Amino acid sequence: MQNIELYTKDLSVYYGEKQAVKNISLDFASRSVTALIGPSGCGKSTFLRSLNRMNDLISGARITGEIWIGEDNINNPKTDVVLLRQKIGMVWQRPNPFHKSIYENIAFGPRYHGIRDKKKLDQIVEESLKKAALWEETKNRLNTSALALSGGQQQRLCIARSIAVNPSIILMDEPASALDPISTSKVEELIADLKQEFCIIIVTHNMQQAARVSDRTAFFLMGELVEFDDTSKMFTNPSEKRTDDYISGRFG
Numbered sequence: 001m002q003n004i005e006l007y008t009k010d011l012s013v014y015y016g017e018k019q020a021v022k023n024i025s026l027d028f029a030s031r032s033v034t035a036l037i038g039p040s041g042c043g044k045s046t047f048l049r050s051l052n053r054m055n056d057l058i059s060g061a062r063i064t065g066e067i068w069i070g071e072d073n074i075n076n077p078k079t080d081v082v083l084l085r086q087k088i089g090m091v092w093q094r095p096n097p098f099h100k101s102i103y104e105n106i107a108f109g110p111r112y113h114g115i116r117d118k119k120k121l122d123q124i125v126e127e128s129l130k131k132a133a134l135w136e137e138t139k140n141r142l143n144t145s146a147l148a149l150s151g152g153q154q155q156r157l158c159i160a161r162s163i164a165v166n167p168s169i170i171l172m173d174e175p176a177s178a179l180d181p182i183s184t185s186k187v188e189e190l191i192a193d194l195k196q197e198f199c200i201i202i203v204t205h206n207m208q209q210a211a212r213v214s215d216r217t218a219f220f221l222m223g224e225l226v227e228f229d230d231t232s233k234m235f236t237n238p239s240e241k242r243t244d245d246y247i248s249g250r251f252g
């Protein structure tokens with residue numbers, strides 16, 4: 001039995017009157033990858049963003065229900081969202097490095113959280129870049145601009161940046177959809193490595209990618225959770241006809 005790192009209970013998200021996510025209860029295991037799939041507009045990104053309270057930044061967005069990490073319901077107004085986002089990192093669709101050096105991109109978070117010692121920061125930068133499979137490509141150019149890296153390297157840098165503050169969960173919103181096939185496969189290999197240590201939740205439009213990288217898959221449709229199961233079962237023998245129709249390309 002795997003440890004559950006995070007779970008939601010009856011989680012709903014509204015934009016004004018519109019309910020984009022409908023009463024979703026899902027659990028996410030430690031050291032595993034869960035893929036969220038479903039057609040455009042079904043609420044995958046909204047659900048993902050609610051897990052580290054990024055929807056708080058959207059005016060008119062309202063969340064009901066519970067999001068539990070250990071003993072804390074983080075959907076509680078008293079939650080320290082800065083600390084929460086240290087625990088739950090986020091990687092976006094488009095690589096978004098800061099306009100700073102490679103080193104500073106990684107050191108920024110740990111420094112913000114109080115680490116000042118240069119040796120310690122050097123160590124975090126090296127470890128994070130190694131974990132993101134980017135160290136060999138960058139170790140001789142740490143002080144050059146992150147913007148001079150290729151798109152694929154920038155995305156791995158963003159992954160290294162999220163690792164640097166020592167999270168336990170990493171949210172990824174279509175992290176490879178803006179990348180070429182070689183960079184995409186590097187990011188997928190990286191996800192396979194990172195799951196030895198982290199709970200990863202990834203939104204993807206790419207069925208093959210979901211099948212390749214994830215242990216479990218959740219299928220969303222019009223804000224509802226239709227099916228949640230082991231990825232191998234979901235892609236070979238889904239329980240719901242709607243899942244079968246979607247993964248075999250009959251709609252969406």
Ligand SMILES: Nc1ncnc2c1ncn2[C@@H]1O[C@H](COP(=O)(O)OP(=O)(O)OP(=O)(O)O)[C@@H](O)[C@H]1O
Pocket residue numbers: 015020038039040041042043044045046047058
């Ligand atoms: N900031 C917002 N304000 C109002 N409505 C929104 C906002 N963001 C998303 N929505 C609506 O909520 C619903 C779910 O959108 P969401 O982006 O979560 O879906 P998605 O499954 O991630 O789609 P995609 O795969 O196209 O990214 C859609 O109807 C969308 O139009």
